[in-house]
């Protein structure tokens with residue numbers, strides 16, 4: 001693989017996760033990328049992959065000291081709301097404490113820091129949400145991300161806080177809900193999707209582009225969502241159509257039909273005007289699903 005055009009060193013935490021694959025691949029075109037994993041070793045071509053437990057706070061500082069990065073995109077998290085609800089302390093260590101410690105290290109080194117937050121900081125009753133709208137998370141995951149946002153900005157106001165919408169894609173290293181759904185439908189099994197939960201679904205490749213844009217151009221809060229507001233059911237119908245699968249296997253249901261540990265807001269679709277003004281141009285869901293089908 002040809003060397004990247006600059007020797008700027010970018011640290012990407014959570015490289016072994018769904019979004020990590022997209023971010024590392026996109027960043028490797030312009031940075032020397034070091035991607036960290038915890039439980040799932042990985043290999044991404046052109047990326048220096050290293051093990052790091054981000055809840056070992058001494059280890060983070062030592063890692064930082066050795067690497068001396070020129071920028072950090074922090075993706076590592078306990079990203080499943082139900083898992084956070086069931087393990088409040090363990091999830092807080094990675095979602096809040098580690099995220100704040102990384103912000104302090106970036107502040108000391110005066111380098112860009114991008115933190116991945118979530119649309120779930122909102123209660124879902126006043127969409128579409130802009131960056132300055134009042135926050136009111138209903139799940140512990142949303143509360144942890146909000147606490148991290150506030151602490152990070154208090155200690156390092158130049159940090160970029162990217163609130164990511166629900167993401168979809170086909171990272172080979174960490175299957176997303178899209179792959180699970182497709183496998184289920186291909187087996188002829190129906191899937192039930194909410195008609196009363198709305199998001200602004202964002203493809204992994206657009207998310208990576210947005211985060212790299214934020215690294216270069218943003219500070220403060222930035223909403224990174226896709227161009228459409230869709231219910232999960234509407235998303236499923238488009239997915240089946242694009243992949244040539246029977247739409248009859250996509251069945252409507254309501255949030256109240258599926259009791260889960262973490263409460264879910266009804267509509268956390270976001271307004272992405274601020275990101276668009278910085279040059280962010282996400283595709284619509286149909287275009288992005290076609291790109292995934294074509295292996296882009």
Ligand SMILES: NC(=O)c1ccc[n+]([C@@H]2O[C@H](COP(=O)([O-])OP(=O)(O)OC[C@H]3O[C@@H](n4cnc5c(N)ncnc54)[C@H](OP(=O)(O)O)[C@@H]3O)[C@@H](O)[C@H]2O)c1
Nearest residue numbers: 014016017018019037038039040053054076077079166167
């Ligand atoms: N996916 C979405 O739809 C979505 C929506 C909104 C916001 N977000 C946010 O976007 C970011 C990326 O999400 P994602 O879907 O890529 O998450 P993911 O697939 O669940 O990956 C999580 C990553 O965090 C790492 N990690 C977890 N605990 C760790 C620890 N103690 N030390 C070091 N690394 C640790 C995991 O490493 P191992 O697997 O190697 O253990 C993995 O690489 C997260 O901040 C998430 O909260 C995601």
